[in-house]
Amino acid sequence: MAGATNYRTHRPTGGAAVGAHLVDTLKVAAEKEKVDLRLWNEVKEIVLDKEGNVSGVKVTNKEGKEYTINTKAVIIAAGGFSANQEMVVSYKEDLKGFATTNHNGATGDGIVLGKGIGADLVDMEEIQTHPTVVPEKAVMVTEAVRGNGAILINKDAKRFTNELFTRDVVSKAILEQKDGIAYLFFDEGLRKSLKATEEYFNMGLVTEADSVEELAEKLSIDKNTMVETINKYNKAALDKKDSEFNREDLPRQLNEGKVYAIPVTPAVHHTMGGLKININAEVLNKDAKVIPGLFAAGEVTGGVHGGNRLGGNALADIVTFGRTAGKNAAAFIK
Ligand SMILES: Cc1cc2nc3c(=O)[nH]c(=O)nc-3n(C[C@H](O)[C@H](O)[C@H](O)COP(=O)(O)OP(=O)(O)OC[C@H]3O[C@@H](n4cnc5c(N)ncnc54)[C@H](O)[C@@H]3O)c2cc1C
Structure with a gap:
């Protein structure tokens, strides 16, 4: 997770959203104890x-x-x-x-x-803003998507930050991009690794494509730059060295199957x-x-x-x- 130096997060098996899981467990316990809710x-x-x-x-x-x-x-x-x-x-x-x-x-x-x-x-x-929230819809895309390997690109089709810096730093970096918006980019491999992503597909928030070029066209951003950006990142993930932004945790290359993008901007998240x-x-x-x-x-x-x-x-x-x-x-x- 962003800002962490080690893997510390515990999640429900398969990467389901954790809040609902916790509430379900507590609800059963409360009913068993006959708590007057x-x-x-x-x-x-x-x-x-x-x-x-x-x-x-x-x-x-x-x-x-x-x-x-x-x-x-x-x-x-x-x-x-x-x-x-x-x-x-x-x-x-x-x-x-x-x-x-x-x-x-x-x-x-x-x-x-x-x-x-x-x-x-x-x-x-x-007061904390969460950096990856879908504009107008106010749906938060969990940090685990970046944690599992997604990257952020701007409307010039370029990466602009270490995606796993703390929330304040990544929020600020997104607000400095054109229109204060970025795209979370990931592939089929990442989708399979994190069940929580299915929710974003079901809500119609994801732009999907069979290739990076097609995705760039759908997003109306420069095709060649986007291909260059993704290739460069995949090479960094393969070499386990991101010389551009010094991201240390590079869990996967983003080159498996379909490719996806979700538009994001910061929103108030935690007080x-x-x-x-x-x-x-x-x-x-x-x-x-x-x-x-x-x-x-x-x-x-x-x-x-x-x-x-x-x-x-x-x-x-x-x-x-x-x-x-x-x-x-x-x-x-x-
Ligand atoms: C989209 C989202 C995803 C998150 N994901 C994570 C995550 O993955 N991991 C993590 O650690 N944290 C996550 N968080 C943060 C975490 O969920 C919250 O910090 C946490 O739920 C707060 O719990 P709480 O019990 O203190 O308050 P809440 O869950 O907000 O519950 C407070 C309750 O009190 C009620 N209430 C308010 N005023 C009154 C009143 N006057 N009388 C009666 N009832 C009242 C409210 O309606 C609410 O039901 C996430 C937050 C959001 C918004």
Whole structure:
């Protein structure tokens, strides 16, 4: 994965998308434990008692009716704020007008709710763009496509960066190209190596061709330059030496069967800032003191990833701190 010096990522067998896989597993576990899941219920407020301990949450149900859940401990796991343009721009103005890869629920509610009862925030201006998102459609093409060997070419049919630099660097490089767009280029061999790519074919996002020349024609870019670019890259992959951009990980030549291209541009992807927690997933106030009974885990928290989250690390974050928060909240109640 981009920015990594070693192979560290664990994926479902065959390269299926990992998020859905994780949710399926957790759903089965939740049902087995008879967890009271209340979908489409919205937390509006975290309630404190006179001593400043958490005592419950105010919620609206599907019909908009408000009710209160009384509890001694609350875990905020309401995600980041990538889908809240206003909040994104308030912390990072140059992201005005950017699309997002996130679901509509990434509103930053959890951060606002926590802040409302005195939680400290950290790294709020650290907002990440993902470099390979399909323009207008806002569909993110997983980094694993580059990780498995895809390259980026611009409208002049040339490579312009080491594709496996960190997301901030690759995003910036794409925005510097003509129209702020690049093409992810790969072949049949790569498609077979990564099941997750099928989704992009099913969604009609991929331009396909039987040869590099034909693909260049379909993309209206220079045929000869494109052939030269791909040949040069294949030679680099064969020699395991990319003298042009010093890409170290060159897993395959791109010369097997059909060839493919997907247009990409950066979009808001991950908000590294959020509620300040300690290693017990307890939320801290501005005096670095624990707010009794308040826990948080996942993208709603800040300070876990520094200024640049690496691919795969968000799921490591939610699983690790989710588990820590769950155990500690249960112990706190007892
Ligand atoms: C397209 C895409 C692909 C990704 N791929 C990877 C990957 O391969 N590997 C990786 O490590 N990371 C990946 N990530 C990042 C990772 O998926 C997220 O960081 C992670 O899912 C965040 O989990 P979370 O539980 O903290 O928040 P979320 O999954 O965002 O869940 C928060 C939930 O809280 C709900 N909520 C919000 N406000 C309220 C409220 N007031 N009341 C009630 N509910 C509320 C939201 O609707 C949502 O359901 C990807 C992200 C995207 C967008």
